[in-house]
Amino acid sequence: MEGLTLSEAEQRYYCDLFSYCDTESTKKVASNGRVLELFRAAQLPNDVVMQIMELCGATRLGYFGRSQFYIALKLVAVAQSGLPLRVESLNTVKDLPLPRFVVSKNEQESRHTALYSSDADNPASYSGVIPPPPGRIQVKKGSVSHDAVQQRTSTDQQESTSPVVSPQQSPPTSPHTWRKHSRHPSGGNNERPLAGPGPFWAPFSEAQPGSSTSSDPIWSGHSPPPHQENWVSFADTPPTSALLAMHPASVQDQTTVRTVASATTTNEIRRQSSSYDDPWKITDEQRQYYVNQFKTIQPDLNGFIPGSAAKEFFTKSKLPILELSHIWELSDFDKDGALTLDEFCAAFHLVVARKNGYDLPEKLPESLMPKLIDLEDSTVIPVISEVGEQTGEVGYSSSPAEAPPSKSPSMPSLNQTWPELNQSSEQWETFSERSSSSQTLTQFDSNIAPADPDTAIVHPVPIRMTPSKIHMQEMELKRTGSDHANPTSPLLVKPPDLPEENKMSSSVKFTAGNTVNGYSSSDSYASDPEQIGSTVTRQRSHSGTSPDNTAPPPPPPRPHPSHSRSSSLDMNRSFSVTPGQQQAGVVAYPPAVPPRPQPSQGAGPHVHRPVDAEGLIAHTSTSPQQIPEQPNFADFSQFEAFAVSGVNKEEEDEIETHSEVLQVEKPSDSASSLRVAKADGRVEDKAPANVPTSAGKGTTPLAPPPKPIRRRLKSEDELRPEAEEHTQKTGVIAAVLASQPSIPRSVGKDKKAIQASIRRNKETNTVLARLNSELQQQLKDVLEERISLEVQLEQLRPFSHL
């Protein structure tokens, strides 16, 4: 079957007929019965019918496919016009009126006949002919109009009807359309190039009537989906020509003019809208036209058209301000008061659509969205464009013909999604607004500040990390030293114990400890089960401590320390001392305690020493804990002493009595040394000098260099023996003393040890600082409780008096 060139009107008509005959809705085959009926209605002699059927190939195929059907219809028209039936006549016959079928079957045919007969110069003017659907704006891309421009002139003369498309107008224009149609296939495309804006404007008005009229039949015949049209082989005619074919050049001209919304003419008729299925598509021609228009206002294609200029431009279209305002709202995507090229094209397109009778959408159609417009250009499908029947967009519509069907469903969906997105965004916005006022939003950052100890944990974490890192390093060193496998844990534990925030609550500590533990564990060791255990213990200890810290200190701490210690410290076992109270201070360090036999051992003796004293004992207990927490601490008896002192503080916080203990301890040499140690420890005695001093003081440089050394020494030797003495201050002193002797030894050792001790001292200092803060916090808490209790007491007193 050779290619069939159909005018737009023809195409529509044929499509309708095919649909009519497609009783089975196969869209592929017209039922023979219906076809035969149709042919009978054509009032053609049977032999002619047979000939037609033969020519179209139906007899060969045995059924009427779409192409056959179309050919048959064309042949019917040919026959009805009295021309000999020949295959050649299919494409050669110009101005072939639409086949006429006697109306007897249905309205459709009658309607078609009426409609098309009007096109076919039938005088009958059927006002009842389906008026062009209001929604079908045969938006003609500029290109189309361009083509039509030239032809337009001829049609313009003929067209004198009002722009409004009406069936009556079709007759006068139809002949033109047909004529032009004949011309189109040949030269349609040539006329494509967009003319300048000026000509468009002028012909626009002229073209409008013609196009409008011609568009009528097209519209009526639009029913078949475009894709069906595509089926017809329009290989002959390029899409543009197909466009032209569909509409007479005048129509095209009109479309172009329409699109231009010429200010010169009444922009009423812009029937030629984009494809029916997707009226918002912009074809290449249209887009090109828009771009040209854009250039007239703003030479820079990447620039903006200011609102005022755009306003003037679009006011020329003579649309009501309200509609222009709405178009602006739709097209100004970024709400900046200026139009980019895409926005301008969208706005222009909407204006064209509106002029053609389309109603403005509520939301910007997907195809017009700035990002999508560019994509549309690629959707033009030349061949299929012939189908053109789609609501009138000749040419470009044809190309979109296929695209639109596919896109139109997507478009609405996208349009739907867009509103949904808008809604969602709005909802989201609302939610955010509702949930937090601007104040709260701005205050969000401030909210980051720890409002509670738990949150404070976050901050401490990084802080801790450094020390932990240091600890880690030290721990690694120590590990290498093999003596202080545990030290790492104490070190690690210590940071948590001494969170920098004073808020440190047990929970804080806990988390800090956890984090640190985790961190340290991850860092410090690759394979230090002890550390893991330490972390675990630390955690546990933290948990143990946390309740202690938060809860009223006095009673619980005592038991807790023991618990924590027991859980955390091996020292507990070893020392078996750790009175509850004193261990309260230890509680603070439970995390640090981790089961490190060595450090614990080392700490144990230290712990014991403080344990001797009321507070000291506890301190010692804590110190041992601390020791494991921090290798430095653990190692250093000094540290222990210091820890004791520190612990004393904690205990004081927790247990007011501890303060006394601390004082009690002080009298002892160790106590003094402890005090000194405290001072020194905080001062961060690093140098080996600290060692001797610490040695002398025993407690001052808890973090003296010798610590590691001590640990090694003590942990194994001293600690154990010290552990025995743990229960007594003397033990502490002894430990201190023991450490002292160790100190010189350490001093005498290596610089390496000194450096290590320095590091440990630093760590110890950090830990102690934290401990200090914790203790202070605990002190505050305890004091508050005391005050509250006193108040209660006073309240009760009157009653007692009564």
Added chain:
Amino acid sequence: VLVSIISSPPQNYPLYIRSVPTENELKFHYTVHTSLDVVDEKISAMGKALVDQRELYLGLLYPTEDYKVYGYVTNSKVKFVMVVDSSNTALRDNEIRSMFRKLHNSYTDIMCNPFYNPGDRIHSRAFDNMVNSMMMQVC
């Protein structure tokens, strides 16, 4: 719930009025009109203070037995008035602020439209949709 936008003085005529429960609309109109005095009073009270976002929101203008009136004024003295039912206790101040903010944003979008002349009544469909959706959320 009713939303109203009053133009800048001295005209002080409503550019936009929309209420969700359409009954008693006249009463709402009257309420809005009377609230203008309160708004002006608050504006004058601000004196020479620089107008910032905080001050744009006037807060509860005055409560009556049935409803509460909230006010918001822009830098160009365009006033937004919102009347909500007193029974609607779920509305927090933050929500009212957010609603006013949305109103203001939409209003600026309308202003950006070159086809809109300041002083015209607002017929924007998008604006209507926004206001309707907002009021639906409240009710």
